[in-house]
Amino acid sequence: METPTAAFADRSVLVTGGGSGIGLGIARALLADGAHVTICGRSADRLSTAAEKLTATDVFAAGGSVSTVAADVTDESDVERAVARAVETTGRLDGVVACAGGNETMAPVTQLDTAAWRRTVDLNITGTMLTIKHGARALVAAGGGSIVAISSIAASNTHRWFGAYGVSKSGVDHLVRLAADELGASRVRVNGIRPGLTRTDLVALITDGGPVLDDYMASTPLGRVGEVEDIAGLAKFLLGPESTWITGQVVNVDGGQMLRRGPDFSSMLEQVYGTDGLRGVMPR
Template sequence: MSDSMAGKSVLVTGGGSGIGKGIAALLCERGAQVTIIGRGAERLEGVAAELNAGPGPGAVFAHVADITVEDQVAAAVAAATGRTGRLDGIVACAGGSETIGPITQMDTEAWKRTVDLNLNGTMFTIKHGARELVRGGGGSIVAISSIAASNTHRWFGAYGVTKSGVDHLVALAADELGASNIRVNGIRPGLTRTELVGLITQDPALSEDYRISTPLQRVGEVEDIAGLALFLLGAESTWITGQVINVDGGQMLRRGPDFSSMLEPLFGAEGLRGVVAADDTAGVAAEGVAP
């Protein structure tokens, strides 16, 4: 792959950890000027310092913003654009989940917060970022979705639902923005080794279920996702738009995971099929569980 990202300005939301950090690292290695977005200033600045100390000729800049707040997204886009005078690429990676468990016991407020983060935050990022790409004559947007969008993950709450929304947003934006030479594509990672999925990878029964459901029987690495993001941002993919590509070891060919070993002790077998006790209406919130 050529160094087609050298000197390009790229905005990466969720760049302070996991897949977003891995994408930012590869872009920096290939010479891009990368602005990473996140809510935690100390962590974000530490990641920028770490990546700038690496071998790449590019540079990484930290910008603190909450992508669920539209004005903060607009300011982040302006900051990224101001570094080189233009914006060439966007990676909408920030996301997560605050809901887990049977839909009949869902924590409604946690559901709303997950929708706000995954779907509204991605829309704000594309809305404001695309304006700069249009002004600059074109560019590429990559949204990070999930295998939970293509294969149902029972008891996984709002996460897969919102990622399905991201997939449709990718198609809609690609259709609308193609006339301005803007490409919009998505990536659906499978189970990828990040700190957010430690609860899954450390559970023997669940890890084994993922293994037997995946033709390439291993957990994904952030580099697996970053490589495709680099391709979709670069000059090698200028005839590709509106695509959402699974990077999941082939798991989409089989089925989503079986979380019953983890959740049955919490909800009981009856609870997992939707039975709700008369005095149980609160729901369960679980932060940071996402493939």
């Protein structure tokens, strides 16, 4: 095989949450440009399946590689191990994508499950912090690099009844700016992406159609659902050589929805909590 000439040739990138959805899409885009990508997630089986899917495509034409490491981003020793595994690939780390996240709280604020709130905050904020903490150590040791954290439009626009999700993603946004300010002196850039509604298995209940999707489209100027490639394109740019003077930015990739409002989930949640429940009335 000829020596790769792609933009990410010989570069090593760690992608947390890389076993599916947006994380997997970012991994695929980086591989297509020659990167050596380590995908990280809690499920070894899911990671194995993801790696098989990537191997079955032509993304390795540019000379990259994919490896996997099962790790929970809320466990600091797991994160350290994942970073070390990514460094092993080439002897250094050049980029980090903090994509692992989720939400266990979707309820009126008066009925939020406190334990689920704490788990969501721990996953989204602490997990991102640990990924940046240990990823940045490796990037600094290598002389610099780039970190991209995946946030959400729920951080910039209120999403009623989303509980801890938007709140914790707002925390991710501030963490991006804080880390960018601190790490710039070591030539480490830190930026974030706020995806809007993006077609993945996790949101198929919405993207398959219905009143919630209709409301999303009514509040989205470009009038379509996002694709993982939309997010991956910006992530690759922020990790790559074209963005070396960009840091501390959090960019919405949402079809313009940030110009309007968050979605209306009342058609789904009224069935569970009732009209009064959605406005904070507790059941008797």
